[in-house]
Amino acid sequence: MDAVAIVGVGMTQIKRERKADGYPDLVYEASRAALDDAGMSIDQVDNVITVSNDFFDGRTISSMAIQDACGSYDKNVSTVEGDGTFGAFYGLMRILSGSYGTTLVCAHHKGSESQMPLITNAMFDPIYARFLGIDAVTSSALQARAYMEKYGVTEEQCAMVSVKNHGNALKNPVAQLPLELTVEEVMSSPYISDPIKLLDCCPISDGASAVILASGDRAEKITEKAVWVKGVAHCSSAYHLGDRNLYCVCALNEAAKKAYSMAGISEPAQDIDLVELYDAFTYMEPLWLEGLGFCERGEGGNLTASGKTATGGELPVNASGGCLSGNPVLVAGLNRIIECALQVRGDAGEHQVPGVKTALAHGINGPCGQAHCVWILGGEK
Amino acid sequence: MSEEKKDLITLESGEMAQPFRWTAGAYGSKFLTELRDNKKFVGVKCPKCGKVYVPPRRVCGPCYVELTELVPVSGEGEVVTYTVVSFGFVDPATGTQKPVPYGYAAIMLDGSDTVLLHFIDETDPEKITIGARVKAVFEEERTGSLLDIKHFELIRG
Numbered sequence: 001m002d003a004v005a006i007v008g009v010g011m012t013q014i015k016r017e018r019k020a021d022g023y024p025d026l027v028y029e030a031s032r033a034a035l036d037d038a039g040m041s042i043d044q045v046d047n048v049i050t051v052s053n054d055f056f057d058g059r060t061i062s063s064m065a066i067q068d069a070c071g072s073y074d075k076n077v078s079t080v081e082g083d084g085t086f087g088a089f090y091g092l093m094r095i096l097s098g099s100y101g102t103t104l105v106c107a108h109h110k111g112s113e114s115q116m117p118l119i120t121n122a123m124f125d126p127i128y129a130r131f132l133g134i135d136a137v138t139s140s141a142l143q144a145r146a147y148m149e150k151y152g153v154t155e156e157q158c159a160m161v162s163v164k165n166h167g168n169a170l171k172n173p174v175a176q177l178p179l180e181l182t183v184e185e186v187m188s189s190p191y192i193s194d195p196i197k198l199l200d201c202c203p204i205s206d207g208a209s210a211v212i213l214a215s216g217d218r219a220e221k222i223t224e225k226a227v228w229v230k231g232v233a234h235c236s237s238a239y240h241l242g243d244r245n246l247y248c249v250c251a252l253n254e255a256a257k258k259a260y261s262m263a264g265i266s267e268p269a270q271d272i273d274l275v276e277l278y279d280a281f282t283y284m285e286p287l288w289l290e291g292l293g294f295c296e297r298g299e300g301g302n303l304t305a306s307g308k309t310a311t312g313g314e315l316p317v318n319a320s321g322g323c324l325s326g327n328p329v330l331v332a333g334l335n336r337i338i339e340c341a342l343q344v345r346g347d348a349g350e351h352q353v354p355g356v357k358t359a360l361a362h363g364i365n366g367p368c369g370q371a372h373c374v375w376i377l378g379g380e381k
Numbered sequence: 382m383s384e385e386k387k388d389l390i391t392l393e394s395g396e397m398a399q400p401f402r403w404t405a406g407a408y409g410s411k412f413l414t415e416l417r418d419n420k421k422f423v424g425v426k427c428p429k430c431g432k433v434y435v436p437p438r439r440v441c442g443p444c445y446v447e448l449t450e451l452v453p454v455s456g457e458g459e460v461v462t463y464t465v466v467s468f469g470f471v472d473p474a475t476g477t478q479k480p481v482p483y484g485y486a487a488i489m490l491d492g493s494d495t496v497l498l499h500f501i502d503e504t505d506p507e508k509i510t511i512g513a514r515v516k517a518v519f520e521e522e523r524t525g526s527l528l529d530i531k532h533f534e535l536i537r538g
Contacts, residue, residue, distance in 0.1 A: 019389050058394065117470055126403050127413075128436055129498055131528055132485050133470030141464035142487055142498075149462075149511050194465040194506045238442055242487060242496040243434075246462060 001262060003216030003381055004095050005226035007102075008038025009338040014176040014207040014326035017112035023057065024069035026208035027108045031070050034104065034210035038222055045212065046100040048072035050079045051087035051107035051330050055119045070106045070210075083278070084209065084334025085363025085373035089234060091213050101218040105211045109328035111204035123367055125240065136280070136367070137201060139241060141193035143368040144283040146246040148195060151298030155195055158282035159186035160304050162199050162324060165279060168311055169321025171350035176205050176326035186282075200282040207328035209335050216381065227341040230358070230378045231263030236371035244368070249291030252362075252372040256292045259360075263376040268293050268360075269315060272376070274343050274353050276336035277362040279322040284369070285309075288362060289317065292374070316353045319343070333363025333373065340377045408437040410525075411451065417525040422517075424493050426450045435493040455491035456517040457536070462487045465506045488515055488533055500532035509535070 010033025012018070012026050021029070027050075035042060048070050050063040059065060063079035070077070078094075080087035084107040091103035120136035132138075147153060163183055169175035181199065189199040219226040235258070237251040238244045256268070265271040275292070279285045286300025294315060295303045303309060309317035318324075320339040323332045340359035342348040358378045365371040405413055408425060412435075415421045425437030429444040435454055440447060463486035471478045482504040487496040502518070503509050515533040523529035 019391070117468075118473055121470070121473070126401070127405050127409060128527060131472065131474065131526075132498055132500065133466065133472060133479060134485075134498065135470065137468070138464055138466050138470075138485075141466075142462045145464060146462035146487075146511070190467065191465075192468045194467070196464075240495070242498060243442070246487075 002096055003219070004092055004229045005214055005216065005219035006211055006229070006337070006341045006377070007214045007219050007222045007226055008034040008040060008212035009210070009341050010034035010037055011174050011209040011335055011338055012207050013174050014205050014328055016176060016203065016205065018110070018206040019112070023108045023110050023208070024066045026110070026206065027066045027069040027106050030208040030210040031104060031106050034212050038212050040212065040222060042071040044102060044222070045071060045075065045104045046102045047094055048075055048077040049087050049091040049094070049103055049105045050077060051082070051084050051105065051334065052079065053081055053330060055122055056109060056111070056114060056329065058114060066108065070104065082330070082365040083363040083373065084330055084332070085337060085361065085375060086234060086333070086365055086371070088211055088213070088334060088337055088375070089232060089373055091211075092229060092232065095213055095215050102212060102214045105213065105334065106208065107331040107334045108208040109331045110206045111328065112206050116204050129241070137196060138193040139367045140281045141196045142241065143246040144195050144281065147283060147287050150247045151301070153283065153286060153298070153301035155187065156183060157286065157301035157305050158200055159183045161279065161282040161285045162186045164304070164310055165318045165322040165324040168319050168351060169325030172320045172325070173349070174326070175321040177203055178321065178325065196281055202280045202323045202327035205326050205328040207326065207331050209331050209338055211334060211337060225345050225347075227344045227377050227379065228381050229375065231259040231261070231265070231376035232374065233258030233262070234371060234373035236366070239366065239370060241367060246368055249287060252288060252291030252369065253293070255372045255374045259374040259376050263378075265376065269295075272315070272358050272360050273356045274319060274340065274359040275315065275317045275362070276320060276322070276339045276359070277317065278333060278336065278364045279318055279324050280327060282324065285317060285322070288369070291372070292360065292362065311351065311353060319348070319351045319353050336361040336363060337375055337377070340375070344377055344379050406439070408439060408451070412436045413525045413527075416527075416529045417523040420456070420519045422454045422456055422490055423451050424454045426452045432494040433492060434495050435490055435497055452492070454493045458488045458490035458493070458515060460486045460501070460509065460511055460513045460515060461489050461496045462511060463501065463509050465504055484509065486515070486533065499527070499530055502532045502534045
């Protein structure tokens with residue numbers, strides 16, 4: 001793959017409700033921040049990819065309502081309806097096509113403006129599944145149960161993820177839910193959908209973010225702090241939950257394998273210094289770590305319990321606080337990329353992990369991680 | 382901008398609705414009419430890999446071949462995974478909230494290779510196990526929907 005770099009990043013503060021800001025306001029805030037971070041003007045942006053979901057916005061072709069805010073006026077703009085990691089993938093491909101030297105990718109979400117269970121219920125089949133009241137939480141409960149029973153991962157181990165990530169958020173100024181928790185507090189929080197408890201869940205959030213990608217030669221002219229895309233891949237599995245073994249992570253295995261191969265990574269646990277992954281629910285962190293090949297199948301819970309995934313550990317995971325500490329849907333994956341870029345640059349502030357040379361960002365799309373997108377970022381071209 | 386709440390305006394969408402009329406398709410209709418008229422389950426078998434899909438659909442995703450052979454499957458099967466829901470959900474189709482707690486499960490019917498999601502008649506997670514045997518209990522009045530199955534009942538002892 002030709003060299004492509006991240007040259008600018010911007011995130012809004014994530015909050016339960018950004019009442020003073022409509023979603024175009026959030027998009028402007030994030031896009032402006034990314035341009036300022038890159039030291040670019042909007043004229044230097046060759047094309048724009050927006051990331052949004054019409055159900056969440058309550059408006060069809062939701063992307064077209066943010067044209068002013070994302071600076072796509074008189075430019076080629078296209079949209080990805082899915083996680084921001086997938087939007088960034090499309091933005092990257094547009095550069096690789098040779099037609100564009102730079103892409104601005106922006107994502108927005110206002111969870112405060114709609115009813116999350118109704119909207120996530122609507123991702124399921126209207127004839128065969130919606131009547132259950134199935135939504136993001138309860139479908140994940142089915143997956144959590146299948147995974148925990150298959151491999152003996154415990155609710156306590158999942159609670160440790162909540163304690164760790166909410167604790168990490170204490171040092172992240174954009175995080176929505178910095179919390180000092182104990183395993184006991186997580187364990188005694190009420191069940192939402194067994195085995196998932198309140199403190200196993202990400203919150204409902206408002207936020208936006210933006211990333212500017214550039215081709216190798218453009219990137220070197222724009223900034224000295226370019227973060228290079230070393231490998232990237234995505235892979236999807238079956239839509240119907242009933243067609244999948246919910247504890248299986250085959251699509252993630254496949255995406256990770258391709259991304260590692262591109263990046264020349266043979267031993268992920270040794271070659272990768274930091275991971276930001278999509279922890280919408282606590283059990284997802286150990287499950288995705290297994291799928292990414294950081295440990296054997298079924299060892300994700302023990303990996304968490306060992307302390308290796310803590311900020312001071314051998315493999316810091318979600319040093320930002322992750323999605324558990326703020327989950328503007330769609331934006332959340334793009335934030336994983338941004339957090340990795342900041343860590344590689346050494347610009348992550350109080351939650352900076354020393355010496356991050358190679359970082360992995362991960363996003364999911366569809367119920368229970370139907371599709372996965374894996375990015376490997378590094379400081380060297 | 383300030384966050385002074387009294388000066389910030391929000392507008393409600395009110396009772397706005399977006400009604401849809403989804404077709405169940407030819408295979409879906411066969412599946413639902415069999416439930417309605419005969420209290421029977423039907424799946425479809427892949428000619429290439431032999432996998433039986435319930436509910437039946439047109440294409441086997443992994444093989445990417447068209448499916449034509451409808452096959453009967455049992456109304457009994459086993460629990461693959463489950464949850465007990467403690468947080469109420471207002472069904473947008475009916476406007477009613479199912480009383481909590483309620484249980485639902487992914488059920489592999491005998492003769493099927495995919496699982497069906499449905500309610501189970503147990504709300505104590507301690508009393509449900511993966512691998513538990515269950516059977517379909519039908520409503521008296523059936524209309525041609527998955528709700529013609531009242532729930533799946535644990536085959537106890």
